[in-house]
Amino acid sequence: MSKPKISYSRRSILKGAAAFSAASTLSAPMIWAQDIKNVTLRQFGTGVSNLNDAAVKVKEDLGFTLEMTALDSDSVTQRAATQPKSFDIADIEYWICKKVWPTGNLQAMDTSKIKLFDKISPIFTTGKLTPESVVAQGTAPSTVGFVADQGAKEFAPEVTNWMTLIPTIYNADTLGIRPDLIGRPIESWAELLNPEFKGKASILDISSIGIMDMAMVCEAMGEIKYADKGNMTTDEIDKTIAIFIEAKKAGQFRAFWKSFDESVNLMASGEVVIQSMWSPAITAVKSQGIACVYQPLKEGYRSWGGGLGLSANLSGIELEAAYEYINWYISGWVGGYLMRQGYYSAVPETSKEFMDANEWGYWYEGKAATGDITSPTGQKLASAGDLRDGGSYSDRMGKVACWNAVMDENQYMVRKWNEFIAA
Secondary structure (H helix, E strand, C coil): CCCCCCCCCHHHHHHHHHHHHHHCCCCCCCCCHHHHCCCEEEEEECCCCCCHHHHHHHHHHHCCEEEEEECCHHHHHHHHHHCHHHCCEEEEEHHHHHHHHHHCCEECEEHHHCCCHHHCCHHHCCCCCCCCCCCCECCCHHHCCEECCCCCCCECCCCCCEECCEEEEEEEECEEECHHHHCCCCCCHHHHHCHHHCCCEEEECCHHHHHHHHHHHHHHCCCCCCCCCCCCCHHHHHHHHHHHHHHHHCCCEEEEECCHHHHHHHHHHCCCCEEECCHHHHHHHHCCCCCCEEECCCCCEEEEEEEEEEECCCCHHHHHHHHHHHHHHCCCHHHHHHHCCCCEECCHHHHHHHCCHHHHHHHCCCCCCCCCEECCCCCEEECCCCCCCCCCHHHHHCCEEEECCCCCCHHHHHHHHHHHHHC
8 A cells, every 4th residue: 555645643633623723713622632532432334444554554544433333224223213322423425314314313413524525525515516417317316415404303305514424435336247258248237147158147225226237238238218217116116026036037147236245246156147245245356366347338337425414413523523524524645545445435536635646546537557556455456557447436436327216115115126136
C-alpha cells in the first residue's frame, strides 16, 4: 500500500475542529484531547464497511475508541429499527434507511457540521451524476437522504440542511463471472438464466437486493417491462418470481448465498461460474490468483450506497465525537482504503490524496495500470497494462439502471421471495 501524501495527526484534526467550530455559530462544545480519549462509540453495519483497520486508524487520528459489530443486511435492519439504545452509529444502506427512519431511532444531521458537504458526490444530493442524468429507479439515495427539519419523519424531495445519513460507500454492481470456465463473452443480465450454465449459477438470498437482480434479468430477457423495477406491482412481483421458480426447478442454481465469504467460495471453487456478486468478493477471488471478472453488462448496473446514521440517543461529547468521526471518514483515508477494494468514496477527490497516481488512474479514471495494483492488505490484483472492469467512475456510475430498493409492496415481495427459496 502506498504511503499517503498527507497525514492526519490527532492534533491537526482537533485544531481543525476548533477552527471550524469557531468559524461557525454552532454552540457545540469544544472537544479537548483529554475528554475525547474516554469516548467509545458503538458502530454496527455489514461486513462490507465495518473495517477493523478503520477502527485502529480512528484511535490513532482522533483518540477515541470505535467498537464495530458486523451483521448481515437483515440483522442490521432489525437492530436499527428495534434496538436504538444498542448503538451510537448505524452503518446502513439507503434502502434500509427507508425502513428505519420512520421509527425515530436515528437523528437528522446538521449539514453545517459536515465540512465537506459541498464536495459530496451529487449522486447523493440531487441523484444525478451530471445535470443531464436521470435519477435511476429504486430507492435512490437522494430520495431518502434529506428531511425538512431535525424532527421530521418523512423524507424531503430536495436538498435541505438536514441529512438522514452521511454517505460513505457505494458501487455499481453487476454479475461476477469466471471467464476461464465460460470461455465466451458475457454481455447481458439475461445470461444468469441461460441453460448453458445450469447448475452453475447463483443469486444472493437477500430479498431486497436479489429481487432487483431478478428484475434486471427478466427485463433483459424481454419477459417483463417494469414501470419501476424498484417499486413493482404485485402482478410484476408474481411474474418475476414465477420465472425464477421455473429456472430453479429446472436446476439452474447451484446455491444461494447470504454472506461475502459464501459468494467468494462458490466462485473460487468453480462450483459457480456466473452469479450475483459484490466488488470486494471479486477482489478476494482475484487475490487467490483465480480469473474473475465483474462483468459490465449492456443493460447497466444495479447500484447501492451506504452511509452513517446517528442514534437518536446520542448527545453531548459523544455526539460531537460522532460528528468528528464522520468528518474524518469522508476526509480521505477511508476513501482510499475503500477505493482499493473497488468501492467508491462519497467524496472521491479526498481519496486521491491517499492513493498514488497509478491507483487513482486505475480505480477512478479507468486508465491502464502503470504497475501492480494491490488490495489494502497488499495482495496483487492487477498488473501493468490492465484495465478496471467497467472503466472509469463516470462510465460505471453513469450507467446505473436501478438502486437497491424497498417497495410499497415489500411485505408481499418478501413472502413471494421466500416461496422462491423454498420452491
